[in-house]
Amino acid sequence: MFQVFGPRWPRGPQMFVPAPLRRKYPAIDCLEGLTWSLFFQEGERRRAPDYVPENSLHRPVWLQEDPENPENPENPENPGVEASMKHIRTIQDLLVEIRHHAREEADSDQLYVLNECIYRVQRENLSVTLVGRFMLNGSLAEAEAFRRAFGAQRAESSLLDLRGGLKASGFPDFCRQTFQLQQCSWNCERWGRYFLAAVLSASARNFRVFSLFLMSVIGCEVGRLRGAEGPLCTAFVGENHPMETGSEPPPPLPTAPGGRGFYGCTLEDYEGAEPGRRRWLEKLLQKENALYVQARAAMDAEGHAQHTELDVFGRIKVMNKYVFSSYLEFFRGTPEGRKLKRGCAPQFPDQEGAPFEA
Known part of the structure; x- marks a missing residue:
């Protein structure tokens, strides 16, 4: 069904953003460390559960x-669609599916059930x-x-196209309803498509987006x-999305997972890259840095100044503390390591009242 795209999955701790841009945008080091703690588990192969109607x-x-139509997933002879439907109910389900699309080379499309x-x-x-949509049998x-x-x-469709007819203020409501209340109540079909494109697909292209x-x-x-x-509430809507770079078009998306995930939005040879690609990457990182700083400031306002980032990931139970500690240890004594030590403390207290449950 799929094969591991091994040559492009890292073997150990590293940073993927070019050093000149990490120096220019200082929050990126911490963002990369936290992203590593979410996605790097070398032998991890979990998937979201298959959908079972309640x-x-x-x-x-x-x-x-028409069930005879080869594009219809209901057609058992359709070779282009994975037979099982994966059910996205929790943030953890979302995370493992993002990692799957970045790491595995599938030979068929994947169906998801969301709301x-x-x-x-x-x-x-x-x-x-x-x-499609699940409905009561007989509701013609x-x-x-x-x-x-x-x-x-x-x-x-682009994110800007998918946003058509959707109010930006509806995005946090959709997230809250989907992952906290487990029940979407308004414009679920359109918001679901936008959400999967803006979060699942965009994060598979660039893991930092999910952080x-x-x-x-x-x-x-x-x-x-x-x-x-x-403004944090609409940070993922339309032109505010961290992957939207306006007049600077992104490079073509690789068809194989080797150019996604950790490797998706960076340049291995930054100094030798074309000026347009360098401008694109810098604009992208400028947006990432600004959004990270803004989100951290919001958390600092609640009195978590020393543990802000880890509180965020600890609250929703998606962070691997051992992986992050190993990452921190690897960079000990370096400028990046000192920054990580100050900005991403390796311990955090258990928190109550998490908005989402994994």
């Missing part, structure tokens, strides 16, 4: 009505399309309305509890 009367309604909606992630370009009018509303969607997603959403929750939702 109600035996629920059946999938496909946007393609009862069925999405397909294309194996080569990681584009996301809505393909609801099924027809679903097909009318979503049958004409484009197969590939920033966690920090920004939790920073948003901190602000909400203080009575004000600030």
Whole structure:
């Protein structure tokens, strides 16, 4: 079904952003360390669970009505789609699927169920399309309305296109409903497609995006509890997204996982790279650095100045403390190591009231 793309998975601690840009944008060292703690587990092969309907009367309604259509996942002879549907219910499910798409070379597309909606992630370009939804068996009018509303969607769309018709303020509500309340109540089909493109696919291309997603959403929750939702709440919507670089187009996405994940948004030969690619990477890191600093400041305001970043990851139970400690030890005595020691303390207290549960 898939093969490990071994040559492009790191064997031990390293930093992937070119040193000149790490010096220019000082928060990137800590961001890389935290990202390492999330994704580097050498023998890890976990996947999200297969979807099992909670109600035996629920059946999938496909946007393609004809089961003989080779594009329809319901067609058992369709070789281009993975038969099992993976269920995204927790942040941990999301993390392991991001790692899977970055590390494994699949030979078929993958179906996901998020809030009862069925999405397909294309194996080569990681584009996301809505393909169906689970509904009560016999709900013919609801099924027809679903097909009318979503049958004409484009197969590939940018984040700006996918945002069409969605209010930016709805993104934190969708995240809160999906991962805390386990029930989406509004515009679930469109927000689900946007979310998978903006978080799962973008993070598979660049692991640092997922770290920033966690920090920004939790920073948003901190602000909400203080009575004000600030710009962190819409940091992943439209042009604010850390992967949106405006006039600087990104390099083409590699079809193989070797150019994703840790290696996805960096340049191995920064000094020798084309000026356009260097400008693109610098603009990307400028946005990452600014968002990281902003999210950390929001957490600092709650009195966690010494443990901010680890609080964020500890709260949702996705961080591997041993992996991070090893990373810290590897860089001991270096400028990067001293920065990590100050900015990402290796211990943190258990926290209550996490916005998401893994």
